[in-house]
Amino acid sequence: MRAxxxxxxxxxxxxxxxxxxxxxxxxxxSVYNDSTLSSDYIGFNNAFTxxxxxxxxxxxxLIINPEDNVNAIEYLKTYRGYDMMMELTAVDYVASKGGxxxxxxxxxxxxxxxxxxxxxxxxxxAINSVEGxxxxxxxxxxxxxxxxxxxxxxxxYLKRILMPDDWQGHPLLKTYPLQGDxxxxxxxxxxxxxxxxxxxxxxxxxxxxxxxxxxxERFARLGHEVPFGAEISxxxxxxxxxxxxxxxxxxxxxxxLVTPFDKLEKTQLKERK
Amino acid sequence: MQxxxxxxxxxxxxxxxxxxxxxxxxxxxxxPSAHGQLRLILELQGEEVMxxxxxxxxxxxxxxxxxxxxxxxEFLPTTDRMDYIAATSNNYGYALAIEKLIGVEAxxxxxxxxxxxxxxxxxxxxxxxxxxxxxxxxxxxVFLYCFREREFAMDLMEDYCGARLTHSAVRIGGxxxxxxxxxxxxxxxxxxxxxxQIGIYEGLLTENRxxxxxxxxxGILSPEMAKSWAVTGPALRGSxxxxxxxxxMPYGIYPELDFNIPISDKCDSYGRYKCYMAEMYESIKILRxxxxxxxxxxxxxxxxxxxxxxxxxxxxxxxxxSLMQHFVLVTQGMRPPVGxxxxxxxxxxxELGFYIVSDGSxxxxxxxxxxxxxxxxxxxxDILPGHQLADVVTIIGNLNIVFGExxx
Numbered sequence: 260m261r262a263x264x265x266x267x268x269x270x271x272x273x274x275x276x277x278x279x280x281x282x283x284x285x286x287x288x289s290v291y292n293d294s295t296l297s298s299d300y301i302g303f304n305n306a307f308t309x310x311x312x313x314x315x316x317x318x319x320x321l322i323i324n325p326e327d328n329v330n331a332i333e334y335l336k337t338y339r340g341y342d343m344m345m346e347l348t349a350v351d352y353v354a355s356k357g358g359x360x361x362x363x364x365x366x367x368x369x370x371x372x373x374x375x376x377x378x379x380x381x382x383x384x385a386i387n388s389v390e391g392x393x394x395x396x397x398x399x400x401x402x403x404x405x406x407x408x409x410x411x412x413x414x415x416y417l418k419r420i421l422m423p424d425d426w427q428g429h430p431l432l433k434t435y436p437l438q439g440d441x442x443x444x445x446x447x448x449x450x451x452x453x454x455x456x457x458x459x460x461x462x463x464x465x466x467x468x469x470x471x472x473x474x475x476e477r478f479a480r481l482g483h484e485v486p487f488g489a490e491i492s493x494x495x496x497x498x499x500x501x502x503x504x505x506x507x508x509x510x511x512x513x514x515x516l517v518t519p520f521d522k523l524e525k526t527q528l529k530e531r532k
Numbered sequence: 533m534q535x536x537x538x539x540x541x542x543x544x545x546x547x548x549x550x551x552x553x554x555x556x557x558x559x560x561x562x563x564p565s566a567h568g569q570l571r572l573i574l575e576l577q578g579e580e581v582m583x584x585x586x587x588x589x590x591x592x593x594x595x596x597x598x599x600x601x602x603x604x605x606e607f608l609p610t611t612d613r614m615d616y617i618a619a620t621s622n623n624y625g626y627a628l629a630i631e632k633l634i635g636v637e638a639x640x641x642x643x644x645x646x647x648x649x650x651x652x653x654x655x656x657x658x659x660x661x662x663x664x665x666x667x668x669x670x671x672x673x674v675f676l677y678c679f680r681e682r683e684f685a686m687d688l689m690e691d692y693c694g695a696r697l698t699h700s701a702v703r704i705g706g707x708x709x710x711x712x713x714x715x716x717x718x719x720x721x722x723x724x725x726x727x728x729q730i731g732i733y734e735g736l737l738t739e740n741r742x743x744x745x746x747x748x749x750x751g752i753l754s755p756e757m758a759k760s761w762a763v764t765g766p767a768l769r770g771s772x773x774x775x776x777x778x779x780x781m782p783y784g785i786y787p788e789l790d791f792n793i794p795i796s797d798k799c800d801s802y803g804r805y806k807c808y809m810a811e812m813y814e815s816i817k818i819l820r821x822x823x824x825x826x827x828x829x830x831x832x833x834x835x836x837x838x839x840x841x842x843x844x845x846x847x848x849x850x851x852x853x854s855l856m857q858h859f860v861l862v863t864q865g866m867r868p869p870v871g872x873x874x875x876x877x878x879x880x881x882x883e884l885g886f887y888i889v890s891d892g893s894x895x896x897x898x899x900x901x902x903x904x905x906x907x908x909x910x911x912x913x914d915i916l917p918g919h920q921l922a923d924v925v926t927i928i929g930n931l932n933i934v935f936g937e938x939x940x
Binding site: 284343345406 | 588589592594596597600601602632633687718757759760761762764773775780781864865867869870871872873874876883885887889892893894895897898900902906907909910913914939940
């Protein structure tokens with residue numbers, strides 16, 4: 260029987276898994292291991308619901324409710340000195356948990372500490388924008404919307420940022436196919452030349468390493484040059500050995516401009532000038 | 533956002549229906565001063581910019597998507613293509629993130645070599661910045677001088693790893709090769725020439741009336757705005773914020789090195805220019821300190837962690853299990869522990885971070901590259917209004933944006 264491949268996660272998977280291999284997990288330390296971070300945690304915990312909190316690789320990780328996100332980040336900025344937001348992104352857990360985890364990566368330049376605030380939203384839910392607190396969210400939330408299709412409320416200009424505006428689908432979703440589908444292979448032809456040109460141009464070439472030795476229009480034949488567009492596929496491939504114009508040296512008005520290279524006569528520099 | 537359907541197709545150009553006499557100029561994406569594929573839609577009143585809207589994505593290659601579908605070692609050469617002016621800093625940032633995730637530390641000699649490459653790359657990157665920025669502002673000869681010295685630095689890179697632009701000279705767990713013979717001597721020679729040459733660039737620019745007129749009080753970036761926009765690197769330090777990860781949250785062997793963080797309280801393009809120039813001197817200082825550190829170090833180049841990192845060639849050729857494990861690591865890939873990691877390093881442009889979520893499989897569950905230039909571009913919409921059209925070019929050049937890492 261063929262192995263079942265789930266349709267909600269079409270990403271690359273390892274082809275072999277040892278049944279007896281136990282995957283290790285990073286140690287999640289108690290928040291009280293670091294005095295600075297623990298005071299931040301205690302203050303934060305009094306103001307908001309914290310679903311989970313731990314220290315993972317020097318980061319304080321706070322898992323909060325998604326409706327608290329704006330207030331929580333404002334609190335961390337104004338009262339806890341986390342004055343920069345370094346990263347804002349989402350992680351796709353639609354296949355396993357039915358939603359996304361929104362990740363806010365904060366940095367305090369005064370305390371030299373980093374906090375990661377995470378909130379889980381269900382697939383299809385929107386999240387409130389933190390653009391009013393950190394302007395960098397203007398670009399980040401647009402990128403998150405573009406890559407995951409997560410709508411952001413109160414964003415000043417929620418629009419695709421990296422992909423073309425009329426693109427279908429959101430590339431970083433786990434359901435997004437790794438090979439472009441039929442429509443994507445015609446995207447550029449339709450867009451630039453129109454659908455009528457499909458027969459003339461053909462679909463997008465997906466194999467980036469493809470070289471057609473008989474295609475004299477699109478591929479250069481270095482050392483075996485033939486005229487552009489010459490028909491050579493029917494066994495009439497000419498034998499054109501490499502010839503250099505300068506082989507016997509170059510002469511200009513009788514004087515020798517370039518002398519042919521002589522290995523015995525020439526010396527090579529021992530070290531760079 | 534436009535709602536599109538079959539009857540109402542999408543319009544590429546934004547329609548501006550207005551009664552005032554502003555003009556909309558489409559700057560890029562093929563403009564030579566746009567430093568890559570930046571499309572900037574500017575609304576002008578006379579020559580004054582009223583509104584600016586940066587449109588990016590013309591170089592989007594889906595590097596994060598590729599990363600999620602490659603084994604960890606396979607992705608490393610792809611990181612070169614992010615900030616292609618300073619490829620080693622990308623390689624290093626990625627390798628460091630994975631090393632932190634798997635709990636491995638690179639041997640000392642590898643760390644010294646990496647830091648040498650990083651600082652050399654910082655010089656290459658800053659020289660490229662100075663060259664193109666000066667060219668944009670109109671100082672053609674500086675461009676030629678900078679590129680000459682940059683060639684020498686790239687020759688050193690080539691001597692080490694064979695590549696000039698996309699090095700991939702760092703591996704997860706160390707470096708693949710030791711420095712070639714006489715490399716440190718060549719480095720010292722280069723540093724001597726280069727130190728003299730920076731003086732010449734500064735002589736051409738620092739007190740130059742035209743240069744000062746074009747840069748002073750242009751692109752004023754307040755510390756609050758810089759922090760709000762997550763601006764990092766020389767742009768943040770030019771805004772009077774003393775923040776350099778090499779010093780403030782150090783990694784590798786940076787705690788042992790003696791160097792200063794240049795800052796400027798001018799908050800304008802000229803202040804940032806001064807920071808860049810001073811940083812090149814600091815890189816020279818660091819490189820000079822690294823040479824004796826290299827000579828004193830032990831010869832081990834790759835960390836010993838058989839579960840994650842292939843053994844040395846010698847071990848592989850003599851011990852059966854090393855070879856078998858190497859096959860497993862190459863064909864299936866390493867399986868880091870389940871967890872999340874965010875590691876930030878100071879690249880020439882700013883904070884380069886890698887946020888990696890591992891689910892224990894050989895492929896990262898989520899890989900996000902935090903590229904500094906992304907927000908430096910976003911900043912344009914706030915910083916450009918109020919400036920003259922000619923200053924737009926200065927500001928774009930001065931912020932040192934590289935599109936490989938903006939669009940990823």
